Amino acid sequence: MSVIEWLLDGDPAIRWQVLQDLTNESPDDIAAERARVEHEGWGAHLLALEDPDGLWAGGACFPASYTGDEPGQPWTATMHTLQTLQLLGLDPSSESARRAVALVSEHGHWEHAGQPYFDGEVEPCINGRTIEAGAYFGVDVAPIVERVLGERLEDGGWNCEAENGSVRSSFDTTIDVLDGLLELERATGGSPELVAARRGGEEYLLERHLFRRKSTGEVVKPEYLELAFPYYWHYDVLRALDYFRRSGAEPDPRMAEAVEVVRSKRQPDGRWLLEGGYPGRVHFELEDGVGRPSRWNTLRALRVLAWYEGTA
Numbered sequence: 413m414s415v416i417e418w419l420l421d422g423d424p425a426i427r428w429q430v431l432q433d434l435t436n437e438s439p440d441d442i443a444a445e446r447a448r449v450e451h452e453g454w455g456a457h458l459l460a461l462e463d464p465d466g467l468w469a470g471g472a473c474f475p476a477s478y479t480g481d482e483p484g485q486p487w488t489a490t491m492h493t494l495q496t497l498q499l500l501g502l503d504p505s506s507e508s509a510r511r512a513v514a515l516v517s518e519h520g521h522w523e524h525a526g527q528p529y530f531d532g533e534v535e536p537c538i539n540g541r542t543i544e545a546g547a548y549f550g551v552d553v554a555p556i557v558e559r560v561l562g563e564r565l566e567d568g569g570w571n572c573e574a575e576n577g578s579v580r581s582s583f584d585t586t587i588d589v590l591d592g593l594l595e596l597e598r599a600t601g602g603s604p605e606l607v608a609a610r611r612g613g614e615e616y617l618l619e620r621h622l623f624r625r626k627s628t629g630e631v632v633k634p635e636y637l638e639l640a641f642p643y644y645w646h647y648d649v650l651r652a653l654d655y656f657r658r659s660g661a662e663p664d665p666r667m668a669e670a671v672e673v674v675r676s677k678r679q680p681d682g683r684w685l686l687e688g689g690y691p692g693r694v695h696f697e698l699e700d701g702v703g704r705p706s707r708w709n710t711l712r713a714l715r716v717l718a719w720y721e722g723t724a
Contacts, residue, residue, distance in 0.1 A: 415682040415710065422707045424448035425455055425500035433715040450506045454698060458497055459508050461695055466515020468493040468695075472522045472529055473538065475693070484691025490520055490529070491538070492644055493695070494545045499642065504549045513549040532556035535572040536563050537585040537645050543592030547599040557596060560589055561609050568616035583623075583632060583647040586613050587655060594659050614661070622652045622670040637673055640688040641708040642698065649673055654712050657719040671720050674713050684709040 413421070419430045428445035431437040449455035462468055469488040470476025478486055494516070502509050520529030522538075530551045532539040539556045546553035564570060569581025570589045593610045596602060602610075620626050623636045631637065639650045649670040656667065663671075677684055686699045686706035699706050 415714075418683070418705075419707055419711055423453040423500075425453060426707050426711060428501055429711055429715075433711070434718070446501055446503060447506075449500050449502050450508050454696075455497060455500045455502050458493055458500075458695060459502075459512070461493075462512055462515075465519040466512055467520055472520050474523055482693060484693075486693040487642070487644060487690070488693050488695050490516060491541060491545070492642075494549070495541060495644070496642055496698075498545060498548050509549060513551060517551060530556075532559065534575060535585075536560050536570040536574070537572045537582075537588045540570070540585070540589035540592035541645065543589075544595045547592065547596040550599075553596070557593075557606065560592070561605055564609055564612065568612040568619075570613070581616055583617070583620075583636065584645055586616055587647045587652060588645055589613060590617075590655060594655065614656070614659075617652060618664055618666045621666050622649050623673075624669075635688060638688040639674070639677065639684060639686070639706070639709045639713070640690065641686065641706065641712075644690060646690060650709065650712055650716065653716045653720070657716055663720045663722075667720070671717070674716060678713070679705070681705075682710075684713045 416430065416434060419434075420427050424445055428442055428449070431445055432442045450459070463470060468490045469486070471478070471489040473489055473491050475486050475489050497509070516529050521527060522529065522533040524533040527533050530542065530546050530553055532542045532553070532555070539560050543553045543556050543560065546556075560570070563574060565574060565579060565581050567581050569586035571578045571580065571582040572585045573582070590610060590613045593602070593606055593613070597606060597610065620632070623631055625632055635646070636648050638648060640646065640648060643651050653667065653670060653674065677687070679685065683705040686702050686704055686709060689702055699708065
């Protein structure tokens, strides 16, 4: 079985993205496969777990039952589930998506201070992901965008710890905001202010070659070089490179080292492994386990390399 055949033997969420990003099938074939996400496999499973009020696990960022004494952070609440549905490619115009988002808009409130879900809360890492979900699913998130644009730090990025005095940006927070701004720009065209902020955030990452400290050249965190999925709010070089691919950016020489990190992890059989994960409760696993071949990492790595090498 070839790598492409192995990918196509997976969930509809994988298959439609392979058809779109790797084999360049017809738009009709891609759309037909994508439509299956709503009714089959992981997408249908997640939709079936939705509460009657439209939330997942009874909460926005944390499950209603969360007491803080679990290993890691639970990933079953609404924010993480909506992000996962987006990554799976649930069609935002589908009946299930429209129903879910309408109910989240009506019943969802943040644990921080009870703010309505799509009004966001105070942390740019959370607000960036809320902008992304809102833009993807067709919700007006203009007030959050205005807030996030005003919270950009002098070095070009964002940091959830800014409210506690931090003046330096965070890779993790910056990629969360960039994903949100890019999705909004794709949905609406974006404003000059939004585009300028997004370009500034990109430059923050590029100046650091996507994983190094600007001051010393040291690797910021070893986990930035590990390929994990789902990534939730976490940063790694593959997530960053896939962001630049989606943005339509031209490959930049400052990405070269990160691209080589991804390329070097290709196994002799042409696949990539799941190298890590984030502890915490999940609805169900999307992979066969850490250290095992990963369809998600293989799909994302192949399309990043195709983009970077100009063969897409």
